[in-house]
Amino acid sequence: MLRCAVIGAKGYTGLEIAELLLKHPDVTISYLADMDDKPVMLKEYLPHISPKVDLQIAKYDFDEIGEKSDVVFLALPHRVSLLYAEQFLNKNAVVIDLSADYRFKKVAVYEKWYDKKHTSKHLLKDAVYGLSELNKEAISKAQLIANPGCFPTGSILGLAPLLRNELIKTEGIVIDAKTGVSGAGRNPSAANHFGELHENFKAYKVNVHQHSPEIVDQLNALSKEEVKITFVPHLLPLSRGILSTIYVERKNGVTESKIHSAYEKFYKESIFIRLKAKGTSPQLKDVAYTNFCDIGVTVDAKSNRVIIITAIDNLLKGAAGQAVQNMNIRCGFAEDCGFFE
Numbered sequence: 001m002l003r004c005a006v007i008g009a010k011g012y013t014g015l016e017i018a019e020l021l022l023k024h025p026d027v028t029i030s031y032l033a034d035m036d037d038k039p040v041m042l043k044e045y046l047p048h049i050s051p052k053v054d055l056q057i058a059k060y061d062f063d064e065i066g067e068k069s070d071v072v073f074l075a076l077p078h079r080v081s082l083l084y085a086e087q088f089l090n091k092n093a094v095v096i097d098l099s100a101d102y103r104f105k106k107v108a109v110y111e112k113w114y115d116k117k118h119t120s121k122h123l124l125k126d127a128v129y130g131l132s133e134l135n136k137e138a139i140s141k142a143q144l145i146a147n148p149g150c151f152p153t154g155s156i157l158g159l160a161p162l163l164r165n166e167l168i169k170t171e172g173i174v175i176d177a178k179t180g181v182s183g184a185g186r187n188p189s190a191a192n193h194f195g196e197l198h199e200n201f202k203a204y205k206v207n208v209h210q211h212s213p214e215i216v217d218q219l220n221a222l223s224k225e226e227v228k229i230t231f232v233p234h235l236l237p238l239s240r241g242i243l244s245t246i247y248v249e250r251k252n253g254v255t256e257s258k259i260h261s262a263y264e265k266f267y268k269e270s271i272f273i274r275l276k277a278k279g280t281s282p283q284l285k286d287v288a289y290t291n292f293c294d295i296g297v298t299v300d301a302k303s304n305r306v307i308i309i310t311a312i313d314n315l316l317k318g319a320a321g322q323a324v325q326n327m328n329i330r331c332g333f334a335e336d337c338g339f340f341e
């Protein structure tokens with residue numbers, strides 16, 4: 001059995017990882033860690049799991065975690081994973097980090113957008129960006145996997161087939177994305193409490209959201225020409241899910257059928273990508289509590305625009321689900337092992 005630890009196990013994504021690992025037939029949970037001195041039972045946080053599960057969430061003991069674990073998931077805030085990844089790598093564990101701390105090859109970009117000096121730059125060279133569908137080969141050999149952000153996951157999966165096949169203009173890409181509030185993590189803030197959210201809908205961090213450089217970075221890696229995007233996130237009065245509506249302009253002479261066949265070919269072996277039939281659009285209730293990314297593509301001949309809509313569950317395909325999918329790829333299991341009954 002593969003021995004897995006989760007650090008930050010009381011957080012939203014840490015709990016989702018723990019729940020997926022419990023269902024995984026080839027995995028045993030070696031440690032669930034948090035900062036509190038007093039241990040608590042996992043079932044206090046996941047009351048719907050079997051009463052027979054007697055796992056505890058206990059205070060970090062890094063030596064013990066390192067000794068007992070083949071894979072360590074860091075479900076920690078940005079700027080905190082920086083402090084912890086190396087000690088587990090030194091014990092030969094595979095580290096899957098859910099924060100942004102290892103997503104950028106250019107240190108200056110990270111330091112600007114996360115307002116933090118990068119204290120383990122030497123690890124960046126070998127860190128692999130963990131967008132499962134795009135980087136499978138590299139993930140299968142990586143020791144440090146930088147799990148993508150939730151908005152980048154939906155945006156990049158929506159645009160990858162078009163950019164890789166040079167079917168669209170790379171300027172003027174508009175990503176209009178809406179997220180549920182669990183994207184902000186478990187701790188409450190003035191902006192995300194019920195009274196502010198309920199019956200409300202608003203844009204936030206327009207032009208200044210930290211996911212825009214990550215999206216640009218990854219889209220540029222897919223494209224021969226430099227990509228220019230406008231990314232506007234919105235906050236929905238919902239708990240989970242991200243729906244992204246993406247507007248691009250197709251290149252002259254690119255037919256609708258060429259566009260659709262690019263998606264079919266690109267994702268033909270991707271079990272968690274579902275392409276919607278012509279005339280239907282992805283919706284959040286189809287992907288909530290799943291690791292799927294649903295993608296719908298429409299060509300508007302009048303404006304020459306292609307409209308791509310993607311839907312994911314931010315806590316699963318946008319975080320914990322993709323992290324476990326990456327563990328499966330890295331450790332030689334079927335990609336969907338543990339996801340379905």
Ligand SMILES: NC(=O)c1ccc[n+]([C@@H]2O[C@H](COP(=O)([O-])OP(=O)(O)OC[C@H]3O[C@@H](n4cnc5c(N)ncnc54)[C@H](OP(=O)(O)O)[C@@H]3O)[C@@H](O)[C@H]2O)c1
Nearest residue numbers: 008010011012013075076077078098099183185186314319
């Ligand atoms: N939520 C999403 O949809 C989503 C999607 C993609 C990626 N991510 C990324 O995944 C990571 C975890 O997100 P989340 O939503 O699970 O956050 P969360 O609910 O706030 O959980 C964070 C966990 O980290 C612990 N923690 C906080 N500060 C710490 C410190 N200084 N040292 C050690 N542990 C600390 C917290 O402990 P306490 O419980 O004691 O505070 C908690 O267990 C973040 O980097 C986030 O950006 C999240």
